[in-house]
Structure formats: C-alpha cells, structure tokens
Amino acid sequence: MTLNGVLWPCLVFFPGSLAQRVRVEQEVVSYPGQTVTLRCQFPNPGETQLTQHSCETQRIRVSWIFEPTDADYPAKSPLSGRVSFVTDPPTLENPSIKIIEVKMTDEGRYICEYATYPSGNEQGVTSLIMLAKPKNLATTVRVNAGKTPVIVARCESSNGRPAATISWSTALNGNVTAPIETENPDNTFSVQSAYMLVPQPSDNGKDISCMVSHRTLTQPETFPMKLVVEYPPQVKIVGYDNNWYRGRTSAYLICQADGNPVPTTVTWRTxxxxxxxxxxxxxxxLAVQNVDDTINTTFICEVKNSLGYGRDQISVFVREQPPPASNAGVIAGVILACFLAIALLGVLIYFLVFHNRRQQHGYRGTGKPAGAPYDSFTRLFGSAKSSKNGTGNNGNNNTPIYKGEVGLNEKTANLGMHPGGVALLETSHTHTAEDILLSREMDEVERKKFDELEEEDERYDHFGGGGPILQLRPHDDDLDDDMESQRDGSVISRTAVYV
Incomplete structure (x- = not known):
C-alpha cells in the first residue's frame, strides 16, 4: 500500500492463530493523542527461510494484522495515514511499526506475522490498551426536609477507559443507588452514582464523601461534601427559670431559632x-428591667425564613416573693461531715486496737518488755513513815502501799509479829496485785505468775517451823522500804534486808 510516496505495511483484517516464535511485547498501554510503537522481531531464524508476501503490487516480507476490540471490522483501516514502519526502509530483522495520534478506537490486538518456509507462518501478538483518564465530579443536591427518600448527593466519572468505580463514605443512614454506566462513541465510559436519604433538619451540614477509583489514578480521588437540607425555622424560648417575683431586676427571655435558609425576621408578642x-x-x-404583675402573661416568639415560619411560647408566673433558699447544700454538708466523722472514728478505733494488741505482745508504756525484773507496774509496795521506836500504825514497822502510773493509792496491810521477832506480812487491802495487773491488761502468762506470788505469800503467812526466815530491818523515819516482786515469786527489798 503506497500513500504519498511512503511505504506502508500490509494490514489484513482477519484473525490468525499460529505458534508464536516471533518476539513482541504482550501489552502496550497508551493514551489518546500519543504516539505508540509496536515492536516485532524474528531472532535466530536458523534453517528457516523467509519468503516474500505480496500485498497488491509491493513485495514485502512481514504482514501486520489488526483485530479491533469490538467485533465490528471496518471496511477501511482506521489507521490509514497514522501508521508507518519504525525504520525506513523496513528490515526483516526489525519490522516494528508506530502509530501517531492514537485514538480510543485503535485499541485491539496487533499481530506481527512472518511468512516462513517450510514451517509456515510465525506470529507475535501485541495487545494495545487504550487508557483515558476520566473527569470526576461530585456535588450535593439542595433538598427540603421531608418523609420520603430523595437524592442528596451525586458523583460522576466521565470519559474514562476503562470504566471507573465509585464508592461512598458517610455516617448517614441512607442508600447508594446502582451505578449507571454509559459507553461513549469514542470507546470511553461514563459512570454515575447517587446517594439517597430521607432528609431531616438534623442532617443539614453532615459530612459525605465520594471516592472514584480508576486505573489511571495512583489512589482514589476523594470529594468531601456537606449535605444541604432546607427547613423552616425551629424556635425555642430560653431564660425563664420559674423564679420571676415582684421586684426582680434584669429578667430576660431569648428566642433561639435555627433554620435553612437563615431566618430573616424575629417577632415578639403576647x-x-x-x-x-x-x-x-x-x-x-426580651428584657424586663423590673418585674411586676404586668409581666404575668404569655410571651410568643415567631421566626420566619423563605420556607415558612416557626414559633414558641412560654407563660410567665409572677410570684409574690422569691422562694425560700433551698437547704439542700446544708443537708449535703451535714451528710459529708457525718461521713468524715465516721471515717475518723474508724481510724481511731483501728489505731487503739492495733496499739492494744502491740502491748499484749510484750510492750508497755515504759517501753520495757513484759517480765522485766524491775517492771514499774510490778512495784507493789512503798515506804511508810515509822516511829522511832519501831512501831507504826497498828503496831507495824512497815506499811505496804502500791503506786500506779495513773494515780497514787495507798492501802494498809497488817504486819504481824511472829514469835521470835519474825515479821509476817499479811495483806488486808481489797485490791490485789493481780487486780492491778488485770487493769493494765496483762497477758495470761503474767497473771499466772502473780497467782503463784500470792500462793507464795500465803505459805509465808502460815509458816510454823524453825530456821532463819526473812527479817525486816527497821528503817529511819525518812527511809522508804521499796519492796519489789520478782519473776520467781520472791520479794526483794531495795533497802536493808538481812537473812
């Protein structure tokens, strides 16, 4: 085929399917208006002999076959005037072709066919993929609030190849319509999608997004939008606290209105x-500088916009005097104080119990462990003044006393004289040492020790045998006899004691 003195390859419009030994690119992607190159080679033919193929009057070695994507084969080549060999003149080793100003209709299969002998024809197939970047657009639809579903947003992808994919993202409780796909005369596609919703005033300004995905895009193209729902004004009067009384100053009411379009007028009346x-x-x-009985009425607020109007009313009751102050705060304070007192008492009880248990485990107020030889709580006898002749009250030369840490109590005891000048100690006081120890919360072991001490005292009281026994030396008037009880039950005088 000769056109304007240029050698053109022979393009035959029929399908072919032979073994592929010819080297070609399997797929070539292009956009409308570009120049695309379709490469073809027959490397290392070996013993294969290439023959010539006649196309009209020209004798060529390679044929190119075009199979359009659609099933309709045109009578005239759509590539006329836009296709040529890459090299001039073309060679057997490189019969590649190029197409200028490619169109969407150029998409299809391109077969490079060699005429060989004796194996027959050899083919290589290249698929030309035409891409068209779509034009994408998304808009919201201005709607009125109602009770039936309507389209509130649209999204469209036009003149793309292949067809685009549309998706939606929103927190609204609506539905997406089925996409409508249309094929254009230039083999491009247009896709439309819509979002439907029963619009409410609360939906006005809500977010909704349309996303368009396409092969020509590295990532989906996103269109964020806000719904537009129109509705008449919604009105509410605020400010009345049910405490308007005679003489109150600076009382007021506020008419709050919301509507789309924005309300234009606000009217107060009674x-x-x-x-x-x-x-x-x-x-x-609406402001009231000084409340009196004339304010005892019903106030009405009306608000209008282009779609209609809304209203609200409130009845004001004027009191004779302000209501008594609520004692809720006082009650709450008392309850809180009670809780704090209970908590403090609980902490105090815990501390006392803990301290008491610690004492029972062997510690006293003096800091000495229980059973110490000279524990201050076991000092049961004190000194008493004696007469110069050795006699005191009741004829005794010693008067036993006991002293405690919380007070001083003196109890007299009868000190009898045993034949032979032996002094015997007979207790006559009503409180024993065990009573004192029990009052100090001694443990069980200490009480047993003092029981043994009392038994030992009784044995001394009824002693009738001979032999030396404990003798008490008379003291001077200003010398005290400080007797102490020991752990083994014995009694030791810290002054003059002779055996």
Missing part, C-alpha cells in the same frame, strides 16, 4: 396582644 411597658425587645432578646 397572647393578649399587648406588650407590657416594662418590656424591652432587642431582636431575639
């Missing part, structure tokens, strides 16, 4: 039709 003289109206604010 149910009776007359506005009290002491009321001042400033747009959406």
């Amino acid at each position: 149910l009776s039709g007359l506005m009290p003289e002491k009321v001042q109206v400033q747009e959406n604010r």
